[in-house]
Amino acid sequence: MKTLVTGGAGYIGSHTAVELILEGHEVVIVDDLSNAKASVVDRIGQITGVTPELIVGDIRDRSFLDTVMGSTAFDAVMHFAALKAVGESVREPLKYWDVNVSGSLRLIEAMVDHGIERIVFSSSATVYGDPEVVPVSEDTPVRPPSNPYGWTKLVIEQMLTDTSVAHPSWAVALLRYFNPIGAHDSGLIGEDPNDEPNNLMPYIAQVASEKLPELSVFGDDYPTRDGTGIRDYIHVVDLAKGHTAALARLAEGPGRWVYNLGTGRGTTVLELIDAFEAASGVKVPYRIVGRRPGDVAELWADPSRAERELGWKATRDIEQMCVDTWRWQQHATGLEG
Ligand code: NAD
Ligand code: WQD
Numbered sequence: 552m553k554t555l556v557t558g559g560a561g562y563i564g565s566h567t568a569v570e571l572i573l574e575g576h577e578v579v580i581v582d583d584l585s586n587a588k589a590s591v592v593d594r595i596g597q598i599t600g601v602t603p604e605l606i607v608g609d610i611r612d613r614s615f616l617d618t619v620m621g622s623t624a625f626d627a628v629m630h631f632a633a634l635k636a637v638g639e640s641v642r643e644p645l646k647y648w649d650v651n652v653s654g655s656l657r658l659i660e661a662m663v664d665h666g667i668e669r670i671v672f673s674s675s676a677t678v679y680g681d682p683e684v685v686p687v688s689e690d691t692p693v694r695p696p697s698n699p700y701g702w703t704k705l706v707i708e709q710m711l712t713d714t715s716v717a718h719p720s721w722a723v724a725l726l727r728y729f730n731p732i733g734a735h736d737s738g739l740i741g742e743d744p745n746d747e748p749n750n751l752m753p754y755i756a757q758v759a760s761e762k763l764p765e766l767s768v769f770g771d772d773y774p775t776r777d778g779t780g781i782r783d784y785i786h787v788v789d790l791a792k793g794h795t796a797a798l799a800r801l802a803e804g805p806g807r808w809v810y811n812l813g814t815g816r817g818t819t820v821l822e823l824i825d826a827f828e829a830a831s832g833v834k835v836p837y838r839i840v841g842r843r844p845g846d847v848a849e850l851w852a853d854p855s856r857a858e859r860e861l862g863w864k865a866t867r868d869i870e871q872m873c874v875d876t877w878r879w880q881q882h883a884t885g886l887e888g
Contacts, residue, residue: 552798553577553623555667557610557658558631559603560587562742563673563731566791567629568595568603569740574795578603581610581619582632586745594739610654613661620665627669627798628662630655633703636749637677637845640700651703652710659714669801671724671794674708676783676813676850677701678727685817686783686853689727689809697845708809715807722801729783729813729852731790733872734879741879742787752784752872755824756880759833766835768820770842775849779820783813783851786867786875796863813852814865823869830873 554571558564559580565587568578572595580592580603589605596602608615610632633651634640640647655672662670678701679687680694696702708725715723732752734741747763748754757763771778793812800808818826824835858864867875 552626552802553579554627554629554798555619555625556580556629556631558582558633559629560584560589560591560605561631563728563787563790564629564631565591565595565740566735566787567631567794569598569735570788570791570795571629571798572599572601572603576795576798579619579623579625580605581608583607583609591740598735598737598739610658611650613657616657616661617665620661620667625665625667627671627801628658628667629671629794629798630658631673633673635700637698637700638749640703641698644699647699647703651700652706655707655710659710663714663718668718668720668805669722669798670711671726671797671801672707672711674725674727675701675704676727676729676811676852678705678708679850681847682850685849686815686851687811688853689811689856712807720805721807722805723807724797724801725807725809726793726797727809727811728790729785729811729850731787732784733786733788733867733875735788736875736878738878738882741876741883743883751820751823752876755827755835756876758835758837759827759831759877760880764836766824766837767840768837769840769846771839772842773848775819777819777821780846781817781819781849781851783816784818784823784869784872785812785814785865786872789814789865789867793857793861793863796857796861800861808860810857810861811852811854812857812865813854815852815854817849817851818869826869827873827877830870831877
C-alpha cells in the first residue's frame with residue numbers, strides 16, 4: 552500500500568518505515584524535523600535497500616498537506632507526528648494542543664477531502680491513567696489523564712472515533728503503546744534525544760556512556776516487588792511490526808479498532824538497570840530520590856486482543872532490548888548529521 556507516514560523520521564516512525572518497506576509497502580515520510588534528522592531516511596535506505604521520499608513540512612499546514620496528498624494517491628496514513636514530552640506538556644500545554652490536536656485535526660480533514668480512508672494512530676497507555684487492576688485490556692476504562700500530553704492522545708482518539716462514525720467507510724486503528732525501548736539491530740536507527748532524556752531507558756543509556764553522571768530512580772516505596780515502578784517495556788521493532796499487522800487489518804474492511812501494543816510483562820526500574828548492566832558490561836550509577844509527580848506504581852498490558860485479531864505478538868525480551876539500545880547508543884555518538 553502507498554502509505555503516508557507522518558513523523559516517519561522520528562524514533563518509532565523510522566522503525567515502522569523499515570518494516571513497511573520490508574513488507575513491500577511504498578512509504579512517503581512527512582516530517583518537520585523538529586525532533587529528527589533528515590539523515591535517518593538514508594539509514595532507512597541502508598537497512599532496506601529502498602530510501603523513502605522525505606517531504607519536510609508541518610502537519611498543521613493545510614496547504615502543505617494538500618500538496619502532499621494531491622501529488623500521490625495514498626491508500627493509508629500512519630500518524631506518528633507529535634510532541635511527546637510529558638513534563639514539557641505541563642509547562643507549555645498550548646504547544647501540545649496545537650501540534651498534537653490541531654495537527655491531527657488538519658491531517659484528518661485533509662484525508663477526508665482527499666478520500667484517504669485508512670489511518671493508524673499512535674496512542675499511548677497513558678490513557679489508562681492509574682488503573683485499579685493490571686494488566687489493562689482495551690476494555691479497561693480510560694481515565695482523565697494527569698497531564699496535557701495524555702489529554703491530547705485521548706482527544707485525538709475521540710476525534711478519530713467520531714470520524715469513523717460519520718464516515719462508515721473509514722478504517723481506523725488506535726494503537727496504545729506501552730513503553731517502547733530498544734533500537735534496530737543494525738545499530739543505524741534508534742532514539743536520539745536532543746536534550747536530557749525524559750524516559751528511563753535513554754537516560755540509563757546516556758549514564759552508561761558517561762554523557763550523564765548518574766540516574767535518579769524516582770521512588771523505591773511503591774507497592775511493587777522491589778519498591779520501584781513497574782512498566783511494560785516493548786522493543787521498538789516489535790512495536791513497528793504491530794503497525795504493519797494493524798495496516799493489514801485495515802485493508803480487510805472498514806471499522807474502528809483499539810489495540811494494546813505491549814508484551815504483557817512488567818519490569819521494575821531496578822530490574823531494567825540490572826538487565827542493562829548485564830547486557831552492556833557497564834555499571835549504571837544511580838541514586839534513589841523521591842517519586843516523580845504523576846507516576847503510577849505499575850502499568851502493563853494485556854496484549855491478547857492484538858494476538859487474537861492481528862496475529863501479532865512481541866517476541867523480543869528485555870535482554871535484547873538492552874543489547875540493541877547499547878549498540879545504538881555506542882553507534883549514535885559516531886553517526887553524523
Ligand atoms: P519522535 O519525537 O521521535 O517522533 C515524532 C516525529 O514527529 C519527529 O520526527 C518530529 O520531528 C515529527 N513532528 C513533530 N511535530 C511535527 C509537525 N508539526 N509536523 C510534522 N512532523 C512533526 O517520537 P516517537 O517516540 O517516535 O513517537 C511517535 C509517536 O508515538 C508520537 O505520536 C508519540 O506521542 C507516540 N508515543 C510515543 C511513545 C514513546 O514512549 N516514545 C509512547 C506512546 C506513544
Ligand atoms: C518509566 C519508569 C519512572 C526516568 C512515559 C509517558 C507515556 C509514554 C511513555 C509517550 C517509571 C522511572 C524514569 C528516570 C526513573 N510516552 N524513571 N528515573 O512514565 O511510564 O511513560 O513514556 O508517549 O505517555 O508517560 O515512562 O520511561 O518516563 O518511566 O526512575 O530518570 O522509570 O518513575 O517508573 P512512563 P518513563
